[in-house]
Amino acid sequence: MAIIEAEELRKEFVVWRKVGRLRRQRQVVSAVDGVSLRVEQGETLGYLGPNGAGKSTTLKMFTGVLAPSSGRLRVCGLEPVSRRVQLTRQIGVVFGQRSQLWWDLPLRDSFALLRHVFRIPQAEHAARLAQCRELLGLDEFLDTPVRQLSLGQRMRGELTAALLHGPRVLFLDEPTIGLDVVSKQAVRAFLTQLRDQGEVTVVLTTHDLADIERLCRRLVIIDHGRVVHDGSLEALHARYGSRRRVVVDLDAPWEQVPGLSGAVVEAVEAEGHRVTFSLAEGVTAGHVITQLAGYAALRDISIVEPDIEEVIARLYAASDDARSVASG
Amino acid sequence: MLSAYTRLLVAQIRSQTQYRLSFLADVVSTCLMSLLDIVAVLVLFRVTPALGGFSGRQVLVMAAMALLAFSLSDLLVGNVERLRFYIRTGLFDVVLLRPLSALGQLLVIDFAPRRTGRVVQALVILAVALFLVDIDWSVARVAILVVTPLAGSLIFASIFVAGATVAFWWVESGELANAFTYGGRDFTTYPVSVYSGWFRRLFAYGLGFAFVAYYPALFLLDVPDPLGAPIWLGWGTPVVALLAMTVAACVWRTGVRHYRSTGS
Amino acid sequence: MGLDVRAFLALTSAGFRRWSTYRQATAAAVFTNSVFGFLKTYVLLAVALGAGGAAVGYDGPMLVSFVWLGQGLIGVVMLWGWTDLADRVRTGDVVADLLRPVNPLWTYLAADLGRAGYATLTRFLIPVAVGLVYFDFFLPTRPASYALFTVSVALAVLVSFTFRYLVNLTAFWLLDVRGVMLLAQLMMGALSGLYLPIRFLPDWCENVLWYLTPFPSMLQAPLDIYVEYGGIGTQLAIVSGQLAWVVVGFTACGWLQRRAAWKLVIQGG
Ligand SMILES: Nc1ncnc2c1ncn2[C@@H]1O[C@H](COP(=O)(O)OP(=O)(O)O)[C@@H](O)[C@H]1O
Numbered sequence: 001m002a003i004i005e006a007e008e009l010r011k012e013f014v015v016w017r018k019v020g021r022l023r024r025q026r027q028v029v030s031a032v033d034g035v036s037l038r039v040e041q042g043e044t045l046g047y048l049g050p051n052g053a054g055k056s057t058t059l060k061m062f063t064g065v066l067a068p069s070s071g072r073l074r075v076c077g078l079e080p081v082s083r084r085v086q087l088t089r090q091i092g093v094v095f096g097q098r099s100q101l102w103w104d105l106p107l108r109d110s111f112a113l114l115r116h117v118f119r120i121p122q123a124e125h126a127a128r129l130a131q132c133r134e135l136l137g138l139d140e141f142l143d144t145p146v147r148q149l150s151l152g153q154r155m156r157g158e159l160t161a162a163l164l165h166g167p168r169v170l171f172l173d174e175p176t177i178g179l180d181v182v183s184k185q186a187v188r189a190f191l192t193q194l195r196d197q198g199e200v201t202v203v204l205t206t207h208d209l210a211d212i213e214r215l216c217r218r219l220v221i222i223d224h225g226r227v228v229h230d231g232s233l234e235a236l237h238a239r240y241g242s243r244r245r246v247v248v249d250l251d252a253p254w255e256q257v258p259g260l261s262g263a264v265v266e267a268v269e270a271e272g273h274r275v276t277f278s279l280a281e282g283v284t285a286g287h288v289i290t291q292l293a294g295y296a297a298l299r300d301i302s303i304v305e306p307d308i309e310e311v312i313a314r315l316y317a318a319s320d321d322a323r324s325v326a327s328g
Numbered sequence: 329m330l331s332a333y334t335r336l337l338v339a340q341i342r343s344q345t346q347y348r349l350s351f352l353a354d355v356v357s358t359c360l361m362s363l364l365d366i367v368a369v370l371v372l373f374r375v376t377p378a379l380g381g382f383s384g385r386q387v388l389v390m391a392a393m394a395l396l397a398f399s400l401s402d403l404l405v406g407n408v409e410r411l412r413f414y415i416r417t418g419l420f421d422v423v424l425l426r427p428l429s430a431l432g433q434l435l436v437i438d439f440a441p442r443r444t445g446r447v448v449q450a451l452v453i454l455a456v457a458l459f460l461v462d463i464d465w466s467v468a469r470v471a472i473l474v475v476t477p478l479a480g481s482l483i484f485a486s487i488f489v490a491g492a493t494v495a496f497w498w499v500e501s502g503e504l505a506n507a508f509t510y511g512g513r514d515f516t517t518y519p520v521s522v523y524s525g526w527f528r529r530l531f532a533y534g535l536g537f538a539f540v541a542y543y544p545a546l547f548l549l550d551v552p553d554p555l556g557a558p559i560w561l562g563w564g565t566p567v568v569a570l571l572a573m574t575v576a577a578c579v580w581r582t583g584v585r586h587y588r589s590t591g592s
Numbered sequence: 593m594g595l596d597v598r599a600f601l602a603l604t605s606a607g608f609r610r611w612s613t614y615r616q617a618t619a620a621a622v623f624t625n626s627v628f629g630f631l632k633t634y635v636l637l638a639v640a641l642g643a644g645g646a647a648v649g650y651d652g653p654m655l656v657s658f659v660w661l662g663q664g665l666i667g668v669v670m671l672w673g674w675t676d677l678a679d680r681v682r683t684g685d686v687v688a689d690l691l692r693p694v695n696p697l698w699t700y701l702a703a704d705l706g707r708a709g710y711a712t713l714t715r716f717l718i719p720v721a722v723g724l725v726y727f728d729f730f731l732p733t734r735p736a737s738y739a740l741f742t743v744s745v746a747l748a749v750l751v752s753f754t755f756r757y758l759v760n761l762t763a764f765w766l767l768d769v770r771g772v773m774l775l776a777q778l779m780m781g782a783l784s785g786l787y788l789p790i791r792f793l794p795d796w797c798e799n800v801l802w803y804l805t806p807f808p809s810m811l812q813a814p815l816d817i818y819v820e821y822g823g824i825g826t827q828l829a830i831v832s833g834q835l836a837w838v839v840v841g842f843t844a845c846g847w848l849q850r851r852a853a854w855k856l857v858i859q860g861g
């Protein structure tokens with residue numbers, strides 16, 4: 001059984017837009033517009049989209065905070081809003097913007113309180129806390145009131161708080177937003193480990209692509225509330241024709257190599273001394289380099305991985321085109 | 329279960345007492361505030377010998393019973409007013425992510441122990457007021473004296489909860505609820521016979537405020553209602569409280585389903 | 593530290609516009625103030641009835657207009673809830689205010705007058721209309737009373753502004769002004785005539801309030817002028833009293849603000 005099952009999930013908000021000085025107009029915003037998704041136990045899912053795409057709204061429905069406008073939703077086999085209390089015991093949640101910690105109390109006290117709130121057996125609580133303390137390096141600020149923590153420290157605290165009751169699913173909304181490099185890395189390393197243990201299903205929203213590249217094998221991209229891609233990173237590259245590139249520095253200026261297969265010249269720079277090839281699908285860099293080596297002396301070679309930012313930019317452009325075609 | 333709420337409560341008190349000076353000023357001003365209600369009654373009776381057909385001492389009994397019921401409910405659920413703050417900031421999200429009742433958490437996480445002072449104060453005022461009138465004490469009268477403030481506070485509590493729930497639809501409507509909570513307190517301070525028209529029907533019967541102090545006080549004082557209601561209505565407070573709580577619970581549940589969080 | 597008329601008017605209109613965006617809050621306040629209007633009207637009418645038709649010189653219609661104009665003026669005079677300056681002191685933004693070439697007292701005043709203007713059109717007029725529709729409302733017999741009432745309301749706004757400004761200035765010395773604010777609100781409510789006409793109080797108490805505190809000048813003053821309590825001589829005396837409190841208020845604000853600025857410069861806040 002899938003741990004998250006969503007079918008045609010929708011959430012609409014009514015907003016009043018100002019038109020003119022006094023009049024207001026009623027407008028329905030479809031924040032989530034027919035999302036269908038199945039997430040299996042143990043998966044790590046990256047939920048990606050530009051600002052306002054509907055990521056947080058989806059997560060709020062998954063966690064029982066918001067009631068969907070329509071559609072069917074089961075998380076851990078439960079209907080989130082009506083079985084909210086049971087569900088909270090099975091999920092852990094970190095919303096980057098909203099703290100679940102007690103503002104005026106030391107981190108340690110927040111953790112102790114959560115033990116009572118979730119009724120976690122003492123031994124379990126101690127074991128999980130010890131693990132998080134080590135992996136996230138909490139010890140140096142465990143006795144500091146939460147309001148005095150830096151964002152990175154707080155986020156590490158939030159992660160711990162979300163895991164203390166041993167949830168089956170962990171929902172993370174923009175866990176790395178605004179963090180310094182060190183904290184970002186600490187959070188990513190921690191999540192990687194969590195993923196590799198494979199016990200906790202992780203659903204993570206972000207608009208930071210590095211998070212996705214490090215952490216998620218499966219990627220769901222949404223735009224304007226709709227899923228525009230669901231699959232692996234590789235599948236995304238394949239679908240949008242992004243290619244790996246080989247950049248070679250030559251001793252002598254570039255001349256066309258007769259019968260070069262599997263690669264196309266993309267750019268020639270530095271008076272012909274630097275050439276960029278893009279590789280066709282399924283072609284290895286080695287295959288191209290062997291061919292080149294027969295013709296010219298190679299001084300240096302580098303391989304450039306496809307740029308995911310670019311792919312996604314293209315993807316959004318494509319989805320916008322589709323929308324304008326559909327509506328126009 | 330209880331222990332989870334108790335721990336939340338202790339945590340809340342600990343963080344509140346970190347701000348000592350304003351805590352003290354809070355205690356002083358809340359006490360002054362309820363004293364003011366009683367002073368207002370006394371001042372009015374400097375000007376007039378009777379109000380709605382009742383003497384100053386009789387009105388004081390009603391006012392004191394109303395004050396006790398209100399202070400009790402204010403102590404227990406008054407902080408539900410803070411709901412609008414949680415809704416506006418989206419912090420209600422966090423409340424919904426814990427395995428406890430949302431309303432229960434709200435009441436506990438902002439519990440204001442300073443309001444106990446007002447309850448004590450109200451008890452003293454009621455004792456004085458009862459001493460100043462002649463009451464033919466009986467088991468029934470003692471029973472009504474004990475039951476009424478508790479049931480009356482549940483009526484107020486229902487109004488507090490239902491009123492705060494409006495914020496799920498109308499975030500900036502904070503003051504609206506005051507019309508019925510603090511308005512209800514003012515209404516119950518004076519005999520129902522003072523009011524008239526649709527206003528009396530709405531507040532006294534529609535919202536049940538006549539049962540907070542007026543009818544029970546008539547029973548205690550053994551005075552007939554100038555408006556002609558039977559004396560046994562003094563026993564109606566628990567029934568009305570039950571009704572009010574049912575309605576408030578429904579309103580609350582509908583409200584939570586309407587929660588729309590905030591765009592981040 | 594001058595502020596020319598055009599800048600002052602621009603700030604006033606900005607204040608007006610800012611408050612006109614708080615629609616829900618305004619609607620809620622109008623509703624709530626009207627409900628309390630009904631409550632107070634019935635109680636005070638019962639008092640007048642019990643006292644044989646008139647209470648301490650106020651008859652039924654006078655009490656009705658006293659209550660409803662009072663309920664309308666709460667929003668105009670703004671008896672509670674203004675913490676703009678204190679908030680800026682707490683966040684440290686106030687430094688920017690003090691560094692500008694204009695005295696912040698005047699910029700805040702301009703904004704507050706804009707707020708009062710918007711409140712007059714909404715929070716004042718609607719409850720007064722409700723009172724007029726439902727009850728027997730007193731209308732002044734002397735045309736001059738309307739003019740004096742208008743002047744008196746303007747002065748009441750100024751008195752209330754200076755008092756609120758003073759309370760906000762304490763934020764320079766106190767870390768947390770919530771307590772002081774609460775006490776100030778309590779006094780403004782209880783001693784200004786909002787709960788009850790202060791003429792219901794014992795004479796000595798009434799005199800202390802009129803002569804030694806600014807509170808009656810914030811609300812009771814314009815209300816008494818409207819209901820023509822006493823003759824034209826009384827009305828003029830009331831307005832002069834308010835004028836005196838305006839002068840005292842602004843002097844005190846200027847003095848305390850200089851102390852605050854001094855503290856900021858010398859002690860670094
Ligand atoms: N509580 C709300 N009320 C009104 N509109 C909202 C609310 N929450 C989200 N929205 C709107 O729904 C859309 C999706 O928002 P959100 O899910 O927060 O996007 P993301 O997290 O992907 O940035 C946005 O257009 C946002 O303005």
Ligand SMILES: [Mg+2]
Nearest residue numbers: 055056057592
């Ligand atoms: Mg978001």
